[in-house]
Amino acid sequence: MTSGASDTDGAARIVRDVVCGFCGLGCDDLEVAVTGRAIAPRRACPEAARLLARTDAPPPSARIAGTPASLEDAAAAAARHLAASRSAVFSGLGADLEGLRRLYDIAMVAGASLDHAASAGLFANLERLARRGWIAATLAEVRNRCDVLVVLGADPASAFAHFFERAMPSAPVPADADAAPLFVPHAGGRSVVIVGGPLSDTSRAQLTRHDVVEITVPEDRIATAAAALSAALAGRATEALAGLPLGVAEALALLAGRLKAARYGVLTWNAATLPPEDAAAVAGAAAEAVDILNVTTRAAVFPLGGRDNVTGAHQLALWRFGYPLRTVVGAGTARHVPDLYATATALADADLLLHASAFRPDPPPGFDRGPVIALAHPGTAFAREPEVFIPVGTPGVDHAGHVFRMDSVICLPLQGLRPAELPSVAAAARAILAALGRAA
Numbered sequence: 001m002t003s004g005a006s007d008t009d010g011a012a013r014i015v016r017d018v019v020c021g022f023c024g025l026g027c028d029d030l031e032v033a034v035t036g037r038a039i040a041p042r043r044a045c046p047e048a049a050r051l052l053a054r055t056d057a058p059p060p061s062a063r064i065a066g067t068p069a070s071l072e073d074a075a076a077a078a079a080r081h082l083a084a085s086r087s088a089v090f091s092g093l094g095a096d097l098e099g100l101r102r103l104y105d106i107a108m109v110a111g112a113s114l115d116h117a118a119s120a121g122l123f124a125n126l127e128r129l130a131r132r133g134w135i136a137a138t139l140a141e142v143r144n145r146c147d148v149l150v151v152l153g154a155d156p157a158s159a160f161a162h163f164f165e166r167a168m169p170s171a172p173v174p175a176d177a178d179a180a181p182l183f184v185p186h187a188g189g190r191s192v193v194i195v196g197g198p199l200s201d202t203s204r205a206q207l208t209r210h211d212v213v214e215i216t217v218p219e220d221r222i223a224t225a226a227a228a229l230s231a232a233l234a235g236r237a238t239e240a241l242a243g244l245p246l247g248v249a250e251a252l253a254l255l256a257g258r259l260k261a262a263r264y265g266v267l268t269w270n271a272a273t274l275p276p277e278d279a280a281a282v283a284g285a286a287a288e289a290v291d292i293l294n295v296t297t298r299a300a301v302f303p304l305g306g307r308d309n310v311t312g313a314h315q316l317a318l319w320r321f322g323y324p325l326r327t328v329v330g331a332g333t334a335r336h337v338p339d340l341y342a343t344a345t346a347l348a349d350a351d352l353l354l355h356a357s358a359f360r361p362d363p364p365p366g367f368d369r370g371p372v373i374a375l376a377h378p379g380t381a382f383a384r385e386p387e388v389f390i391p392v393g394t395p396g397v398d399h400a401g402h403v404f405r406m407d408s409v410i411c412l413p414l415q416g417l418r419p420a421e422l423p424s425v426a427a428a429a430r431a432i433l434a435a436l437g438r439a440a
């Protein structure tokens with residue numbers, strides 16, 4: 001699964017089978033035309049096209065308090081601020097694995113709390129996963145085995161444009177023995193049920209070969225509907241059915257029967273787009289439904305997420321510190337307090353903010369209690385000029401790298417598409433570590 005062969009079309013180099021690292025779904029069939037520094041996407045979803053596109057303009061230089069500087073001088077300035085800090089916060093963390101490794105190195109030297117910009121959904125899911133565990137499917141299992149897919153919440157394609165295309169492809173070409181789904185009899189008859197919705201016209205078009213049911217539920221009733229579904233599966237009478245729109249309770253009872261009859265049911269949701277106060281409850285109800293189903297058949301959850309390698313940041317924190325994100329490290333210790341070290345809360349007591357965002361031009365969160373060090377996309381528009389700005393390349397555009405797919409089981413190799421002129425997050429962080437007197 002590496003970016004594939006390239007050929008030329010006039011002055012442009014056409015690169016096919018490009019692996020995408022932006023949303024976590026890990027599409028590997030993108031195509032771009034590269035002319036000098038310019039990149040023109042030819043096959044990509046709208047989000048990837050927006051984030052891949054580059055002009056031929058030269059990149060900006062690093063800046064210290066708004067004044068252009070060399071990478072070495074900017075790194076030295078960042079190191080001075082870090083050495084003087086007593087309560088640093090590292091935010092964003094949108095970087096490939098090598099970049100994250102070096103950022104975590106800096107955190108261990110200087111002392112800092114760590115959180116990713118897209119971790120809210122992850123922590124809603126961890127409320128269930130960390131306490132009771134769950135049975136989860138990989139994307140390949142959904143694609144090849146799932147015969148009833150239940151979506152809880154909004155249309156997943158709004159955040160993961162190719163989700164249905166990859167998870168529930170249309171019926172295979174009869175002559176292609178390797179086409180998905182490999183293990184679903186009567187593949188054209190797979191079922192997709194969305195509890196929430198509505199599905200977009202694009203999603204409906206992608207799913208025309210499948211049996212699609214839309215159970216319309218307002219956003220603030222998704223958690224109630226999920227609880228009602230798991231109660232119906234358990235055969236419990238429940239007050240949770242109260243408050244649901246007319247006809248929804250009956251539709252959920254039918255869905256429970258359909259899941260019980262399925263060979264491999266999958267429940268999916270995007271915790272990041274659910275109301276924050278309900279996301280953990282939806283994850284818990286989905287996991288409970290799967291527990292009930294697995295007594296008599298096969299079922300699994302498939303939580304959606306993974307933007308900007310948040311899954312990699314989470315995995316790396318577990319390997320390095322034995323704790324997830326929202327942990328403070330330094331002086332040989334690590335302390336995990338998720339409420340305290342969520343970025344917004346941690347910034348209230350911070351004296352320095354280091355923000356990393358290599359995949360997209362997301363600015364740092366608002367902060368005025370101390371210096372800001374930004375290892376950021378060159379197109380970032382800052383509300384306040386950082387004390388140190390080091391523009392960094394994007395993994396999968398300016399340099400190679402690795403990111404985790406949303407299901408945590410695949411580490412995707414990204415390939416650089418154009419000559420590297422910007423340092424990677426890893427290179428910028430290594431320069432800061434050197435200035436701190438630490439070799440990476």
Ligand code: SF4
Pocket residue numbers: 020021022023024025026027030044045046047048160161162163
């Ligand atoms: S759906 Fe996600 S992984 Fe696929 S091309 Fe779009 S941003 Fe990339």
